[in-house]
Amino acid sequence: MKILITGFDAFGGEAVNPSWLSVSRICQEAGDELTLIGACLPTEFSGSLTMLQQLVESHRPDLVIAVGQAGGRSSISLERVAINIDDARIPDNAGWQPIDEPIHPAGEAAYFSSLPIKAIVQALRTAGIPAEVSNTAGTYVCNHVFYGLMHLCRHLPGMRAGFxxxxxxxxxxxxxxxxxxxxxxxxxRALAIILRISLDSGTDLRLNAGTEC
Known part of the structure; x- marks a missing residue:
């Protein structure tokens, strides 16, 4: 089983990005039973998807998990849906700030994660780690990568992915x-659980995880 797991470099004036720090750590600590490929994507609308597509084409992973920073959230957030829009509050690291622009002009309005997100949330909470199903990945580079990743999945049957x-x-x-x-x-520790449940669970659990607003 070949797994690609990605983080991002620092952005928005921060000196570090915990997504890449945690991804690099899990890659170092992974056992020999997994073929784990870690990569740090640039926090750039254009560069991130270019690099991601190159990684997928080069390694042909069975599973892709993209990780990003969501400052202000208190839990590990399993993203449910990526939407086909870029609407940047701040410029990316290349200075680009798209507003109300589709990611793929001819693409679907949205794509859903193919990870067992509710089973993962349950496993994380059981392990004492705050976790939630999130119904918005924002409209910045994280959502851009999530949407682009799920768009790639359309052309690579059998590859599962999520954010x-x-x-x-x-x-x-x-x-x-x-x-x-x-x-x-x-x-x-959360990423290790996410990997394990993603590999072990072919179907998701049916649990209430909706939000009213």
Whole structure:
């Protein structure tokens, strides 16, 4: 089983991005039973998908898990849906700030994750890690990558994929009073569980995880 797992470089004035720190750690700590390929995507609308497509074409993974930072969230967020729109609050690391632009002009309006997101959330909570199903991946580079990844899946039958958002690290949250955070060790532990459940669960659980607004 070949697995591609990606994070992002730092953006928005931050010195680090916990998505890449946690991905690089899980790749270092993975056992020999998994072929785990880690990559750091640029936080750029254009460059991120170009690199992701090259990685997928080169490695032909069975499973792809993209990880990004969602500062302000308190839980590991399993993203349910990617939407076909870029609407950037801030410029990306290349200085590009698309507003109300489709990711793929002829693409579907949205794509759903093919990960067992509710089974993962249950496993994370059982392990004492705050987790949730999220119904929005935003409209910045994370959603851009998530949408592009699921669009790639259309042409690669058998490849499963999805997106995970993680909170700030404590040292990041310390600069923004009141912001929630999570220790890097817990993020790495969460990624290990996400990998295990994604590999072991062919179907998802039927659990209530909706939101009213």
């Amino acid at each position: 995970v958002h993680i909170p700030y690290l404590p040292e990041q949250a310390a600069k923004q009073p009141g912001a929630p955070s999570m220790a890097l060790d817990d993020m790495v």
